[in-house]
Amino acid sequence: MQSGGDFSNGFHRDDHRDLDLEERQVPGLSSFGRAKKRGRGGARDPRGALTNGIRVSDEQKPLDTQGSSLPCTDFDVAYFHSYAHVGIHEEMIKDRARTETYREAIMRHQSLIQDKVVVDVGCGTGILSIFCAQAGAKRVYAVDASDIAVQAKEVVKANGLSDKVIVLHGRVEDVEIDEEVDVIISEWMGYMLLYESMLGSVITARDRWLKPGGLILPSHATLYMAPISHPDRYSHSIDFWRNVYGIDMSAMMQLAKQCAFEEPSVESISGETVLTWPEVVKHIDCQTIKIQELDSVTAKYKFKSMMRAPMHGFAFWFDVEFSEPAKNTSATSVANGSSSISPSREGNQKKRSNPSDALVLSTSPEAPPTHWQQTIVYFYDPIDVEQDQIIEGSVTLSQSKENRRFMNIHLEYTSAGRSFVKESVMR
Template identity: 45%
Template sequence: MSHGVKKRKLDKNAQESLYFDSYSDVTIHEEMIADRVRTSTYRAAILRNAEAIRGRVVLDVGAGTGVLSVFCAQAGAGRVYAVEACSIAEQAVKIVKQNQMEDRIEVIRGTVETIDLPESVDVIVSEWMGYALLHESMLGSVLFARDKWLKPGGLILPCRAELYVAPVSDPVVEERLNFWCTVRDQYGVDMSCMSDFAKRCILSGDIAVTPVTVEDVLSHPARIAELDLRSVTAEQLRSVRGEFACECFGSSAVNALCVWFTVTFPCEDNKTLVLSTSPFKPETHWKQAVLYLDEPTDVMQDTKVAGEIHMYPSEDSARHICIHVDYTIGEHKKHSKTFSIPDGYSEAQQ
């Protein structure tokens, strides 16, 4: 990235247009539906709440292809309002018709902030989560819908979200950093001067969205935040903070922190259903958010990795998340680093 050119901040309408346009292509919907952990957990949660849904009015916020709306109709919902802002709503209409549910599911093109419903709702369902939980998430829209449309005591699926962190050792990064020192032996050209440039690029402030293997996680996770969707406010989402303290399993080198989330669904049998994006669980399309530190630090059994994480919206786009970390490893001095997901990441994945 050139430091001599200042990026132009897009106005809110342009930001929203870019966000919704990214959901107009089939690829992202294919990725989400094909994520069996995501889709099967939502289906199970909806069907296990059939008693609360049967004959009731449901609002699906950010309905996409309408698959969650169909699940709700299959669970016996009397009426489902499937609200979707982007052009994929046209395909949702076709899917609803193909499943012969147009008498119970109404697809509404627009955002929940701008549309009007003829009645209050008993249930809100939404798959609103983004990378690192809050990047490009629709949680703000869910909270708006909750405050405007949900009846007192109504059901929200999911109802709670939690964020976790753990130190990790990424051997691939170490191999990439060492690569330029190996070129001379392979090709007879000394390119070791590239090492500093590679380090600036690889260990930048970008949040890497990538799967982390269990073997690379160096401690038990620490929970850094919990959001109760029945009470959290939009203002509270502007600053999500949490402290963490982890003790390492054994000798290794910490070169990153790994952040992931879970969401919890209440169920009628007084049990809960959890959708987890943990590296200890089957992989989802959210993978994990990896924050690469400026320098690897050697650790031993029980070395403490501790600090505070602060998540907040980017100044350039309210939907983009920044993560600031203050941390210490063992007896080393405190370090600080701020991370964000690079522009164009979502488009690059499609």
């Protein structure tokens, strides 16, 4: 499996074509809408002030002129602002699979956290920072670009941890920490793993502060894809128009297809909808990945259908793994296209079958549900596939030039001698 690194989102175009066949969309402007979890990778105090004695910036400069590796754009400001809303953090914290797996990962690695210095990238309300303090960390730098950092500081104070947890209201690219750190923890994953591009902030923190051989939690991540058959969804959105209170409204169907399936859909599907075993789109080693890898990811795939059914699109999901760098052995097997993680078997806190015994948080269709659900790229029209039929092609996931937090998805696929293209944008 070839890898490449991010999600892709496509473009819209009014003349949706069904030639043999291209399904295309041409880029359109829209507000940053799906902010889910990431307004936090690092914001800065816009006044350039000091926070807890740690420098946020040396000079009072506008956001877009600050001397950081990535300029802070208007899109970034809007993104950070979206994470100031308590509802986003409530949704994440109430995701028990997510929050309890992180807490278990921290306690499993307590020996590497106790009396050590930790950075929490995108700390949100500060819950992971507090878990680390409870595990015995000497000091935790909780960094967040959103104004939620103000509440995080109060939460830390209310729990009597202000001497251990230092909340920094600023971007990772801009704040200053005047010591090396032993551990980086971050819940950076977006829909389709890389949507919202927060992993770049983790990489920046790693390159700025992490000691050689330091711990990163999660340590690895793997994005999967597989073709699906989901007739109920298609019927609900499209076939409905064939007969509406006895009126033939099938003239609405083309527009309905464009509106329903133009952009990727975040929803929960069952394992029964998946037509084949999944394949790896991208494997990430958080110790070694470079920011440049996140610009564009291309993966080739070849599926063999396990049943006869209409194929309605492709589903994407991911696993993240919490392990010590020296003990992890998954990179080789995944690079060869065969993940040692069974992507839909044992639930969220799956342990791999190899001796590393790593803790895994899964968002697969057969795992307990998470707030990430699965991301589906639907076709405008289903494709009939036979049992054992080959479905092959490639997927390219890239950061939008319009807004790096948007993802462009370019899908090429061939089945039964017919070739198709589907492009969409995840905003």
